[in-house]
Amino acid sequence: MGEVRVLFFASASEAAGCAEATVPCEEGGIRESLLWERLLAKHPSLASLRGSVRIAKNCEYLAADGELHPGDEAALIPPVSGG
Amino acid sequence: MGEVRVLFFASASEAAGCAEATVPCEEGGIRESLLWERLLAKHPSLASLRGSVRIAKNCEYLAADGELHPGDEAALIPPVSGG
Amino acid sequence: MDVRIQFTDQKIGPSNPATTDGAGAVVEFLGVVRGVERDAKISGLVYEIYEPMADRMVRRIVEELDASYPCLTFQLVHRHGFVPVGEAAIHLRIEAPHRTEAIRMLEHFMNRLKTDVPIWKSGFVPC
Amino acid sequence: MDVRIQFTDQKIGPSNPATTDGAGAVVEFLGVVRGVERDAKISGLVYEIYEPMADRMVRRIVEELDASYPCLTFQLVHRHGFVPVGEAAIHLRIEAPHRTEAIRMLEHFMNRLKTDVPIWKSGFVPC
Numbered sequence: 420m421g422e423v424r425v426l427f428f429a430s431a432s433e434a435a436g437c438a439e440a441t442v443p444c445e446e447g448g449i450r451e452s453l454l455w456e457r458l459l460a461k462h463p464s465l466a467s468l469r470g471s472v473r474i475a476k477n478c479e480y481l482a483a484d485g486e487l488h489p490g491d492e493a494a495l496i497p498p499v500s501g502g
Numbered sequence: 503m504g505e506v507r508v509l510f511f512a513s514a515s516e517a518a519g520c521a522e523a524t525v526p527c528e529e530g531g532i533r534e535s536l537l538w539e540r541l542l543a544k545h546p547s548l549a550s551l552r553g554s555v556r557i558a559k560n561c562e563y564l565a566a567d568g569e570l571h572p573g574d575e576a577a578l579i580p581p582v583s584g585g
Numbered sequence: 586m587d588v589r590i591q592f593t594d595q596k597i598g599p600s601n602p603a604t605t606d607g608a609g610a611v612v613e614f615l616g617v618v619r620g621v622e623r624d625a626k627i628s629g630l631v632y633e634i635y636e637p638m639a640d641r642m643v644r645r646i647v648e649e650l651d652a653s654y655p656c657l658t659f660q661l662v663h664r665h666g667f668v669p670v671g672e673a674a675i676h677l678r679i680e681a682p683h684r685t686e687a688i689r690m691l692e693h694f695m696n697r698l699k700t701d702v703p704i705w706k707s708g709f710v711p712c
Numbered sequence: 713m714d715v716r717i718q719f720t721d722q723k724i725g726p727s728n729p730a731t732t733d734g735a736g737a738v739v740e741f742l743g744v745v746r747g748v749e750r751d752a753k754i755s756g757l758v759y760e761i762y763e764p765m766a767d768r769m770v771r772r773i774v775e776e777l778d779a780s781y782p783c784l785t786f787q788l789v790h791r792h793g794f795v796p797v798g799e800a801a802i803h804l805r806i807e808a809p810h811r812t813e814a815i816r817m818l819e820h821f822m823n824r825l826k827t828d829v830p831i832w833k834s835g836f837v838p839c
Contacts, residue, residue, distance in 0.1 A: 429760055429834045561642075599726060604742070604798055606747070607746065611740075611741070611744060613739070614811065615738040617731050619735075695815075
């Protein structure tokens with residue numbers, strides 16, 4: 420099985436206590452729900468953010484039916500507050 | 503009888519060929535229509551501007567029922583185009 | 586609100602970058618003379634200002650808009666006389682606690698300027 | 713349209729006053745750190761940026777908005793790291809043929825920035 424790298428930013432990195440994680444990923448791809456399941460197994464402290472965090476894949480927001488594949492760079496994007 | 507000083511700007515000063523005029527004015531005041539009548543007697547070339555020009559009195563636009571009195575500074579304000 | 590108005594025949598310089606206490610947003614606007622007017626190439630425009638009335642109208646408009654879009658400072662510089670192509674005829678700088686008010690002030694002020702403030706492009710100079 | 717994006721941990725300097733050929737309007741925006749956050753006095757804010765994604769999102773947003781509000785140039789500087797009170801966290805400079813497009817671009821871009829661009833105020837430093 421391959422892997423997806425997941426970057427944490429802002430409140431997500433605070434909650435996880437680290438800046439990134441790797442998550443196992445089948446060649447056929449995984450959906451957001453499975454990504455969360457595997458992430459929370461490693462970092463249960465991220466659970467409270469799940470409702471507000473969006474997932475990015477390779478610097479684009481992941482569509483609701485989007486899939487992650489091995490080698491993708493994912494990111495947890497908490498509500499942004501630039502400017 | 504007193505007088506009102508009338509300043510001309512932009513297309514009004516071009517049409518009149520000068521920057522200002524004085525117009526006779528009764529102590530009791532005159533309305534815009536009488537001001538125009540007396541102005542056009544002196545400067546008939548202003549006639550074509552009458553439909554587009556607004557009158558100012560002491561640096562305020564004159565209300566439709568406003569009056570000019572001797573000593574007031576009036577101005578012909580063609581459509582503005584600042585900025 | 587602190588309102589400053591300047592009419593000048595000199596080139597408009599860079600603005601002071603210092604910000605007022607409490608300002609979260611600074612919006613600046615430059616209106617620049619373009620090289621074409623009524624399909625003809627020009628070297629510049631000539632502006633004319635009825636200064637005492639323009640000053641009064643600007644203050645009136647800003648005061649009215651400030652009631653809806655509270656801002657901290659409002660600075661206007663407008664040139665008169667010849668303004669060459671590529672130079673600014675007008676410079677606005679608005680500070681406000683929040684950006685929305687500053688942007689709305691800019692937008693509505695410029696609309697009012699172009700209907701009510703006695704300033705005219707009184708001629709253009711062909712190339 | 714010429715789009716330039718810079719992320720920096722250095723103080724944002726004064727912008728280049730030169731204007732692009734054909735630009736009739738230049739709009740600039742500074743978002744300045746204010747001295748109070750959640751009712752507490754602060755000495756500054758800390759910003760975090762997911763730079764490659766922020767760059768991509770900004771370009772996407774500007775491209776989309778340019779279809780409705782055609783502009784000539786778009787420059788964004790956003791700071792990361794600690795930004796002291798009174799300094800700008802963001803600077804925008806937009807040039808367009810006409811002011812309406814430049815103002816709309818600013819307004820809509822800032823709205824989109826605050827929903828879609830991965831930049832965070834990730835902390836504030838008390839006085």
